[in-house]
Amino acid sequence: MGQYVAPIRDMQFVLHEFLKVEEELKSLPDYAEVDADIINQVLEEGGKFTAEVLFPLNHSGDREGCKHDAATHTVTTPKGFKEAYKQYVEAGWGALACDPQYGGQGLPVVLNNSFYEMLNSANQAWTMYPGLSHGAYECLKEHGTDHQKEVYLPKLVSGEWTGTMCLTEPHCGTDLGMLRSKALPQEDGSWLITGNKIFISAGEHDMAENILHLVLARVPDAPEGSKGISLFLVPKFLPKADGSVGERNPITCGAIEEKMGIHGNSTCQMNLDGARGWIIGQPNKGLNAMFVFMNAARLGVGMQSLGLTEIAYQNALIYAKDRIQMRSLSGVKNPEMPADPIIVHPDVRRMLLTGKAYAEGARAFTSYVALQIDRELHHPDEEVRKEAADEVALLTPVIKAFITDNAWIATSEAMQVFGGHGYISEWGMEQYVRDARINLIYEGTNTIQSLDLLGRKILGDNGAKLRKFGEKIKAFVEDNGTDEAMSEFVTPLGDLGDKVTKLTMEIGMKAFQNPDEVGAACVPYLRVVGHMVYSYFFAQMAKIALAKEDSGDNFYKAKLATARFYFARLQPETATLIRQARSGSANLMALDADLF
Numbered sequence: 001m002g003q004y005v006a007p008i009r010d011m012q013f014v015l016h017e018f019l020k021v022e023e024e025l026k027s028l029p030d031y032a033e034v035d036a037d038i039i040n041q042v043l044e045e046g047g048k049f050t051a052e053v054l055f056p057l058n059h060s061g062d063r064e065g066c067k068h069d070a071a072t073h074t075v076t077t078p079k080g081f082k083e084a085y086k087q088y089v090e091a092g093w094g095a096l097a098c099d100p101q102y103g104g105q106g107l108p109v110v111l112n113n114s115f116y117e118m119l120n121s122a123n124q125a126w127t128m129y130p131g132l133s134h135g136a137y138e139c140l141k142e143h144g145t146d147h148q149k150e151v152y153l154p155k156l157v158s159g160e161w162t163g164t165m166c167l168t169e170p171h172c173g174t175d176l177g178m179l180r181s182k183a184l185p186q187e188d189g190s191w192l193i194t195g196n197k198i199f200i201s202a203g204e205h206d207m208a209e210n211i212l213h214l215v216l217a218r219v220p221d222a223p224e225g226s227k228g229i230s231l232f233l234v235p236k237f238l239p240k241a242d243g244s245v246g247e248r249n250p251i252t253c254g255a256i257e258e259k260m261g262i263h264g265n266s267t268c269q270m271n272l273d274g275a276r277g278w279i280i281g282q283p284n285k286g287l288n289a290m291f292v293f294m295n296a297a298r299l300g301v302g303m304q305s306l307g308l309t310e311i312a313y314q315n316a317l318i319y320a321k322d323r324i325q326m327r328s329l330s331g332v333k334n335p336e337m338p339a340d341p342i343i344v345h346p347d348v349r350r351m352l353l354t355g356k357a358y359a360e361g362a363r364a365f366t367s368y369v370a371l372q373i374d375r376e377l378h379h380p381d382e383e384v385r386k387e388a389a390d391e392v393a394l395l396t397p398v399i400k401a402f403i404t405d406n407a408w409i410a411t412s413e414a415m416q417v418f419g420g421h422g423y424i425s426e427w428g429m430e431q432y433v434r435d436a437r438i439n440l441i442y443e444g445t446n447t448i449q450s451l452d453l454l455g456r457k458i459l460g461d462n463g464a465k466l467r468k469f470g471e472k473i474k475a476f477v478e479d480n481g482t483d484e485a486m487s488e489f490v491t492p493l494g495d496l497g498d499k500v501t502k503l504t505m506e507i508g509m510k511a512f513q514n515p516d517e518v519g520a521a522c523v524p525y526l527r528v529v530g531h532m533v534y535s536y537f538f539a540q541m542a543k544i545a546l547a548k549e550d551s552g553d554n555f556y557k558a559k560l561a562t563a564r565f566y567f568a569r570l571q572p573e574t575a576t577l578i579r580q581a582r583s584g585s586a587n588l589m590a591l592d593a594d595l596f
């Protein structure tokens with residue numbers, strides 16, 4: 001059933017050569033001790049754990065799925081999931097990038113990021129259980145009271161308890177302003193919450209002794225819409241004073257969903273029948289607090305798709321070297337066999353390189369943003385923290401939508417490399433395609449990410465954040481513009497940067513006349529911005545590779561070839577995307593709904 005080998009060489013290239021993380025981390029006092037040895041050791045051990053413990057459960061977990069028992073409201077996860085989670089907790093993996101004050105290991109986000117890529121390559125469905133706990137940890141750490149932090153954070157950090165995000169209700173997913181769950185205040189300061197939540201990932205399972213649900217609900221007399229939403233902490237079992245689990249809280253799983261992919265993760269209908277909870281942050285400011293969780297989760301979904309792109313590519317590559325079929329157009333390559341391996345065929349190479357380029361682009365992109373998060377949280381200079389925070393805000397919707405769209409393409413191409421065998425479940429390739437599909441939908445659909453990028457993050461601040469990022473690109477283009485060897489990378493990068501500036505101004509002007517112009521342009525626009533980011537990163541990586549092309553290490557030759565493929569075959573789609581984004585809203589809005 002295929003194989004997984006963590007791409008440690010490329011991770012090391014991104015961390016040590018592209019981002020020079022050791023130097024960067026030295027400017028963050030909390031991480032000054034983190035050196036290359038520590039980083040490499042975590043990568044090695046993480047690679048072993050994910051390949052040996054989690055990957056073997058991926059296909060079986062998909063086949064078996066989760067089981068719900070309506071009488072007891074319990075959910076059983078696939079065979080081996082619980083034991084793997086125990087190993088994960090015992091090894092302290094969940095605590096890697098958490099605050100030592102709560103039992104964490106205090107390592108940087110950028111390192112945890114690489115580990116999450118491995119987890120998701122090995123088993124996305126399994127990874128969602130600890131992944132959601134980490135989002136809950138971030139949210140509670142930023143908005144919880146001291147008491148809440150003291151009681152709950154050590155349990156989340158150790159992994160003894162897991163977390164969920166309970167936002168969606170049957171009548172509202174995107175438009176959370178319509179949610180109806182209600183919270184009634186109690187004399188002891190707690191709240192009793194009643195309502196129905198749907199599609200709650202990891203809402204019920206058998207892997208941990210307690211589950212902390214972060215639930216959105218309305219307090220009495222709350223204003224209508226999104227300004228009237230509050231956030232509550234609702235444990236499955238109420239904690240006793242000594243930290244052990246006590247009384248069962250009436251927040252129960254009524255059913256689990258049958259779905260297209262991620263079968264190993266329970267997607268639960270959760271019923272709250274006067275469940276006891278405690279408010280996180282201020283009443284009616286819950287969406288604001290929940291955004292910490294949602295942003296972490298959006299980056300996490302990007303990581304899911306990077307993981308799937310990598311594993312699908314790896315397995316397609318093995319198959320393409322092994323499967324023999326037809327002869328090479330340019331003459332027999334393998335005379336001792338009745339046919340040549342399919343990797344000789346140009347279009348098979350196109351499919352493989354698509355996966356390779358999208359994996360390497362996403363690895364550089366997500367690692368870069370993770371390092372910006374470390375700077376945002378830990379840099380001693382407030383100005384640097386603010387700049388990093390702005391960049392993370394700008395790039396988060398691009399990570400979520402661009403990487404997940406690309407993974408949908410890349411996993412499908414990887415499956416295609418297998419021909420009919422890709423469609424047969426035994427080979428495992430069709431699972432990657434199915435698992436990848438949800439990533440375009442949850443955590444705010446990719447359309448919503450595109451609206452967030454263009455409407456809020458770019459036009460909403462008159463392009464200030466985008467300009468700042470654009471200045472970095474301009475500086476790189478200026479610094480390298482006269483280097484002939486770099487012109488094949490720098491010229492298309494500079495050209496695309498200029499086009500993005502013009503396109504943004506044009507849409508901004510049109511949006512003054514008609515706000516639908518933003519909705520009509522945003523999806524192709526986000527893809528164009530995604531390509532601008534990848535062009536910038538591939539150009540930088542190509543520069544490093546050019547300098548080491550003759551070092552005898554073939555890694556750099558491969559990196560250059562991938563960058564060249566990216567600029568020749570993937571980036572040019574921006575021409576079409578820009579035409580689409582510029583075409584305006586009339587071609588979408590002219591048709592009366594009755595005439596569809």
Ligand SMILES: Cc1cc2nc3c(=O)[nH]c(=O)nc-3n(C[C@H](O)[C@H](O)[C@H](O)COP(=O)(O)OP(=O)(O)OC[C@H]3O[C@@H](n4cnc5c(N)ncnc54)[C@H](O)[C@@H]3O)c2cc1C
Pocket residue numbers: 165166167168171172173174175198199200201202259267438441442443444445446447448519
């Ligand atoms: C497997 C799975 C796991 C999930 N896990 C969780 C979880 O853990 N917690 C949780 O709270 N939720 C979870 N969800 C819910 C998920 O986040 C929502 O399904 C998603 O946000 C979309 O909401 P919806 O399904 O109600 O679609 P709708 O909001 O009804 O949207 C339908 C379509 O309309 C489009 N649309 C809506 N508004 C606009 C607009 N203004 N402009 C343009 N297009 C628009 C959407 O993009 C979408 O294509 C999960 C869902 C699934 C399937």
